[in-house]
Amino acid sequence: xxxxxxxxxxxxxxPAFAQTQPWHExxxxxxxxxVKAWDIDVRPDFKGLPKGSxxxxxxxxxxxxxxxxxxGSFGESNEVFTPIVGGTTKADIERGRVKNLExxxxxxQKTTMMKVATxxxxxxxxxxxxxxxxxxxxxxxEVYSVTAYILSLADVVPADFTLSDQNIAxxxxxxxxxxxxxxxxxxxxxxxxxxxxxxxxxxxxxxESTIRSSLPDFARDAHGNIQEQxxxxxxxxxxxxxxxxxxxxxxxxxxxxxxxAAAKPAAGAPDTKALLAANSxxxxxxxxxxxxxxxxNEIAAxxxxxxxxxxxxxxxxxxxxxxxxxxxxxPPQPQLSDxxxxxxxxxxxxxxx
Amino acid sequence: MSKDLSDVIGRVLPAPENHLNTDKLEQARKxxxxxxxxxxxxxxxxxxxxxxxxxxxxAEGEDAILKLPAHTTGLGQPxxxxxxxxxxxxxxxxxxxxxxxxxxxxxxxxxFAPLQGLFGIITPNGLHFERHHQGWWDIDxxxxxxxxxxxxxxxxxxTMDDLMRLPSVSRIHFIECGANSAPEWGNVALxxxxxxxxxxxxxxxxxxxxxxxxxxxxxxxxxxxxxLAEGADGSSMTRTxxxxxxxxxxxxxWAMNGEMLRPENGYPLRLVVPGVQGVSWVKYLRRLEVGDQxxxxxxxxxxxxxxxxxxxxxxxxxxxxxxxxxxxxxxSQTLLDKGYYNVTGLxxxxxxxIKRVDVSVxxxxxxxxxRLEGPVLPKALTRFNIDxxxxxKPAVLQSRAIDSTGYVQPKINQLRAVRGTRSIYHQNAIxxxxxxxxxxxxNVQVY
Numbered sequence: 001x002x003x004x005x006x007x008x009x010x011x012x013x014x015p016a017f018a019q020t021q022p023w024h025e026x027x028x029x030x031x032x033x034x035v036k037a038w039d040i041d042v043r044p045d046f047k048g049l050p051k052g053s054x055x056x057x058x059x060x061x062x063x064x065x066x067x068x069x070x071x072g073s074f075g076e077s078n079e080v081f082t083p084i085v086g087g088t089t090k091a092d093i094e095r096g097r098v099k100n101l102e103x104x105x106x107x108x109q110k111t112t113m114m115k116v117a118t119x120x121x122x123x124x125x126x127x128x129x130x131x132x133x134x135x136x137x138x139x140x141x142e143v144y145s146v147t148a149y150i151l152s153l154a155d156v157v158p159a160d161f162t163l164s165d166q167n168i169a170x171x172x173x174x175x176x177x178x179x180x181x182x183x184x185x186x187x188x189x190x191x192x193x194x195x196x197x198x199x200x201x202x203x204x205x206x207x208e209s210t211i212r213s214s215l216p217d218f219a220r221d222a223h224g225n226i227q228e229q230x231x232x233x234x235x236x237x238x239x240x241x242x243x244x245x246x247x248x249x250x251x252x253x254x255x256x257x258x259x260x261a262a263a264k265p266a267a268g269a270p271d272t273k274a275l276l277a278a279n280s281x282x283x284x285x286x287x288x289x290x291x292x293x294x295x296x297n298e299i300a301a302x303x304x305x306x307x308x309x310x311x312x313x314x315x316x317x318x319x320x321x322x323x324x325x326x327x328x329x330x331p332p333q334p335q336l337s338d339x340x341x342x343x344x345x346x347x348x349x350x351x352x353x
Numbered sequence: 354m355s356k357d358l359s360d361v362i363g364r365v366l367p368a369p370e371n372h373l374n375t376d377k378l379e380q381a382r383k384x385x386x387x388x389x390x391x392x393x394x395x396x397x398x399x400x401x402x403x404x405x406x407x408x409x410x411x412a413e414g415e416d417a418i419l420k421l422p423a424h425t426t427g428l429g430q431p432x433x434x435x436x437x438x439x440x441x442x443x444x445x446x447x448x449x450x451x452x453x454x455x456x457x458x459x460x461x462x463x464x465f466a467p468l469q470g471l472f473g474i475i476t477p478n479g480l481h482f483e484r485h486h487q488g489w490w491d492i493d494x495x496x497x498x499x500x501x502x503x504x505x506x507x508x509x510x511x512t513m514d515d516l517m518r519l520p521s522v523s524r525i526h527f528i529e530c531g532a533n534s535a536p537e538w539g540n541v542a543l544x545x546x547x548x549x550x551x552x553x554x555x556x557x558x559x560x561x562x563x564x565x566x567x568x569x570x571x572x573x574x575x576x577x578x579x580x581l582a583e584g585a586d587g588s589s590m591t592r593t594x595x596x597x598x599x600x601x602x603x604x605x606x607w608a609m610n611g612e613m614l615r616p617e618n619g620y621p622l623r624l625v626v627p628g629v630q631g632v633s634w635v636k637y638l639r640r641l642e643v644g645d646q647x648x649x650x651x652x653x654x655x656x657x658x659x660x661x662x663x664x665x666x667x668x669x670x671x672x673x674x675x676x677x678x679x680x681x682x683x684x685s686q687t688l689l690d691k692g693y694y695n696v697t698g699l700x701x702x703x704x705x706x707i708k709r710v711d712v713s714v715x716x717x718x719x720x721x722x723x724r725l726e727g728p729v730l731p732k733a734l735t736r737f738n739i740d741x742x743x744x745x746k747p748a749v750l751q752s753r754a755i756d757s758t759g760y761v762q763p764k765i766n767q768l769r770a771v772r773g774t775r776s777i778y779h780q781n782a783i784x785x786x787x788x789x790x791x792x793x794x795x796n797v798q799v800y
Binding site: 021023024026027028029030034035038039040041043044045047079080081097098099101102103110112115116117118120121124125128129132135136180181182183184186187188189190191192193194195196197198199200201202203204205207208211212213214215216219220222223224226228229230231232233234235236237238239241245246247248249250251256259260261277278279280282283335 | 427428430431434442443444445446447448450452453454457458461467469470486487500501502503507508509510511512515518519520540541542543544545547548569581583587588589591595597598601628629639640642644646647648649650651654655658659660661662663664665666667668669670671672674675681682684685686687688689690691694695703704705709711716717718719720745749753755758760761762763764767768770771772779787789790791792793794795796797798799800
């Protein structure tokens with residue numbers, strides 16, 4: 001009986017479920033060509049890798065033209081990005097672990113070749129994101145070539161090597177840090193447990209009495225004047241880091257001055273429309289239509305050709321007036337500076353555009 | 354209703370325009386002039402009196418009160434002067450800022466959110482931190498496409514119109530770069546909370562659940578174990594997400610805090626991966642591929658990996674663990690005087706909700722539990738507050754967050770004991786701010 005009820009429920013809910021997803025047909029099928037155009041990723045098992053090949057020497061040519069300006073001729077440059085090549089040895093290639101990543105190493109950098117474990121990563125990244133300023137402009141063969149060149153610089157392949165989709169899996173077995181990666185699931189899964197444990201002690205907790213590290217003096221203003229990076233009101237101000245810290249206790253100095261680092265208004269000719277809006281002229285006058293008073297274009301049209309129009313309009317703006325466009329008077333505008341009033345008068349006289 | 358009744362019950366008659374003729378107008382003007390004349394005569398004495406008393410009070414109060422400023426005596430700005438609005442010019446100090454020397458190329462750079470000046474848990478869109486790998490674009494949304502391919506029954510293409518027709522959700526989540534606080538794995542290096550913790554933001558994101566899209570495309574439930582997300586910018590950023598994560602609470606989002614995403618944050622479409630470091634929140638999202646293996650993309654196998662003391666690297670470490678920081682008072686701020694302060698800050702956990710935040714003012718020797726300000730949401734920033742009366746003596750302020758899994762935010766030396774000092778990412782240690790007698794707050798490390 002119970003089964004029967006469940007079955008009945010299933011028959012009832014199945015169409016109802018379909019009904020709850022009426023959006024199901026939104027979107028369209030991708031064409032094969034579209035998927036091919038975008039599906040460019042290459043995985044560690046080399047799925048996605050296009051057919052092709054490239055030599056170290058061709059790679060060197062491409063490298064000099066497209067890559068060396070950022071990465072140096074031998075992938076060693078630290079000028080723009082961290083170096084790609086360096087810090088690996090033939091012994092690392094044998095072992096699949098990079099010695100310079102281990103404690104006691106004095107090697108100053110962690111280069112790409114020291115870290116990268118999977119060759120697909122290198123190929124995929126060059127293919128999708130390089131050259132820096134023209135990503136995806138290399139052909140597949142050029143990507144093979146450049147990859148081969150990097151590998152030769154790190155002694156993974158010899159200088160006369162040709163890298164291809166056929167032998168790339170073999171080359172993977174010579175990656176210097178291929179065994180240097182571990183997977184720590186707790187930092188991948190949201191419900192994982194942390195690897196570092198603290199307890200929430202509340203009183204008489206064990207702490208050192210000394211300060212272990214503090215901001216070096218030279219770093220005080222390395223990020224500019226922090227006074228200009230804090231609000232000008234509230235319980236605190238930014239410290240004026242252009243000066244040494246005060247020596248007197250808090251409250252003994254005069255209150256800090258207000259320093260606003262707001263962007264300066266753009267230089268250049270005054271924007272008449274902004275001026276009209278800021279002075280509420282647009283409350284009564286539309287640009288091309290009557291609101292309470294005539295549109296600015298209507299004023300311009302009415303007086304077109306009038307002698308000394310600018311002076312006339314300036315007088316009207318300053319003193320106000322009535323009768324020209326009906327019974328509602330225009331109030332005088334004493335709050336307008338002479339320059340602003342002139343600017344508006346000139347703008348209307350020249351056609352209000 | 355009968356006509357009679359409708360006449361009785363207050364029927365409002367519209368006033369006909371120009372119902373006053375010239376005679377009536379003149380009559381009204383006369384009456385008004387006579388009234389105004391009387392009023393002026395009566396008011397003259399009062400005005401004189403006020404002026405006198407103002408002069409008398411001048412020595413007894415602030416000009417801010419006693420002298421009427423222009424904004425009280427003049428005409429203000431009309432509505433919609435700024436069609437999209439802007440903060441007050443007095444708030445111009447709060448800006449996204451770069452850390453000098455941190456990056457060498459502006460298109461592969463980062464800007465920090467000014468946490469020292471923010472309130473509550475929501476980051477204003479103009480201050481949301483940025484991280485670009487190959488420069489940002491303002492992409493034409495009508496030309497933007499999202500493709501779903503790989504282990505799905507139907508490989509499909511969606512326009513923005515399509516996506517925005519789908520059932521949507523709006524959820525508040527934090528986003529934190531995996532490298533937030535990175536420079537401080539070693540010694541103290543940065544002056545203020547903007548630079549120590551500012552690769553952190555929290556917004557209400559609106560979009561379609563990733564699970565909705567994967568179900569629509571009929572993803573392979575047996576073999577589809579991972580999803581690759583790929584961006585449309587030059588870097589074509591790619592990141593692997595596991596299918597449980599993808600089917601749980603990931604959002605393919607187009608909006609942030611009620612407006613469309615800003616270009617710097619991935620307009621018109623980005624992925625939201627709650628609890629996971631920002632690099633997985635692929636911007637300018639163009640493609641989702643379902644697969645049966647992880648991809649080992651550059652930013653999960655060369656960068657965003659954790660260098661362990663034995664020389665190995667941990668790959669695919671994405672969870673942003675429980676962390677907190679006091680934002681007021683914080684580094685390079687100056688307390689104005691002794692006395693009461695509301696010490697406030699932010700706490701968050703990629704594993705769930707914040708359960709408790711404790712605050713110490715003596716460098717961790719004793720702790721008090723802070724007030725959590727609502728809402729307290731999973732994988733979102735939580736604001737905490739606690740009272741503190743500063744006696745003017747040196748103090749060290751710390752906050753320590755505990756999340757719903759019971760994990761307690763560690764001290765920096767506890768973190769180093771397990772993970773060493775050569776890591777860059779996932780530095781979630783307790784932050785210490787030293788308050789000096791001169792009121793200045795500075796960044797220190799205390800165990």
